[in-house]
Amino acid sequence: MSDVDNEELFERAGAALRESSASDERAREALVRAIRAEARRRRTPPRGAMSPWWMALAAAAVAFAAGLGIGRATGRQFVAATSLASDSAQRHVEFVFVAPAARNVSLVGDFNGWDATATPMRRTDGRATWSVSIPLAAGRHVYSFVVDGNDWVTDPQAPLSPEQWFGQRNSVVVVPVGDRRS
């Protein structure tokens, strides 16, 4: 039983709003292109049976969790854990990104003027992952990865920045001070 009087009035309104819009076709096509682009970025190159992209990601996360000694701005901790301290004001932090199909990946952030040419990342662990280790001052930093020179991508393992000044969020890493109180 309906709690609403004159139900058919609202059903009719609902039906009117279900009429599809003329612009959907174009947007739908753009979406499918975006999905395929995302899949290309994350999938292993086709050679025989393909494993799902997320398995590669999970495997990489497990592999890196076993590594120690360097603060990692990915995986389980977005607070860089330990460091190779050369001076008390900065820590070395390693950034890792899984993108098996990428041709090149660079790190951009508030520490290098968001310059995609400043901090290229290197393939590690076979071909699936990219990494780079850089000195960062203690505090909060925002960053992204630039894939193939054009696609700015957030770190899937890191918190999202609240700011989307230019239509896209970045990722956040916190580098603790030397004497961590927490």
Added chain:
Amino acid sequence: MTDEALVARAVEGDVDAYAALAERYYSSCARMARRMLRNDADAEDVVQETFLRAFRAIGRFEKGREFRVWLFTILVNQCRTAATSRKRRQLRFSDDEAALAGAADQRPIAVVEEKSAVAAAVDSLEPLLREAFVLKYVEGLEYTEMATITGAGISALKMRVKRACDALRPKLEAIYHE
């Protein structure tokens, strides 16, 4: 092919299967986003972001769950976030609202006018009432599904739908009895 079959393939990494799901649900997501954001460009961005997020997470999709409800949970949250962020933004550069009229509509004028009038009436509802009304009467969801999607209790949702209908009734009666 059923949603379950497509989802099962998508979980295994079949992009075509996921693309088919996206094609299937694009329109219903788009119309929900348009009602919630009242801006076609923002709605398109939010819908794309929703499908991309769902794509990234599809590997963790639990068997037995309903894809459409899961997708709408992501969509509703994206709409809420976008609405908050849009309110804060002061657009100093030119707003392209005028361009959002979209492609020329070739359908009969009467159809276009009815939809516009109804849309305007629904758009005048406050956000939570609008959200509940659209989920129930446009998307045809059950209250249990709406509860999963919005995080609100069923009785709260029924109250929102009732309040929405009470507010809409005079406007819709005026539209349909012209």
Added chain:
Amino acid sequence: MIFAAVAAPAQEARLRSALDAETFTKVTKMTDSARAESLPVDPLVGVALEGAQRRAPGARIATAVHDYLVALRGARAALGADAATPEIVSGAGVLLSGVSPEDLRRIRAAGTRRPLTVPLVVLADLIARGVPKDTAARAIEAAARANARDDDYSALRRYVEQDILAGASPAAAAMLRVRSITGGPPLE
């Protein structure tokens, strides 16, 4: 930040080469204001350079820097003049997420002795993922009152993200998961 060690003139040189003349003038006016008010300047420079690299129009860059400056002021007012720079920057992000200055003050007043940088980063992330801002703010406030550590906040963020991706409503996920920190009943 590396930029902190770089003198203001060097920052200015980078901005000058990245921005058109009009935008450069507007942005440096704002960074000068920030410097005069002892507010963090690096985040403002960072936003301008990000905008330049993303090829955003100059007007949009100037707006972003302005909005960030306003948020930094608000964050320092809410967190107190003794707040550390990373806390102010994270607090600005939280205000930009729509959390009220009052809620930010309440988090400060929750009495934790630990820095608020990480809690505020997590708060902003929860909101970005769809947790209603009031719910998220109360969850973080409760965790702060329980004197949670950075690891606790990291775990909270991770679990809530997983729960949301598994289909839980963000609000329910946040309210439930903060229990593991506070040990209490779920927030209403």
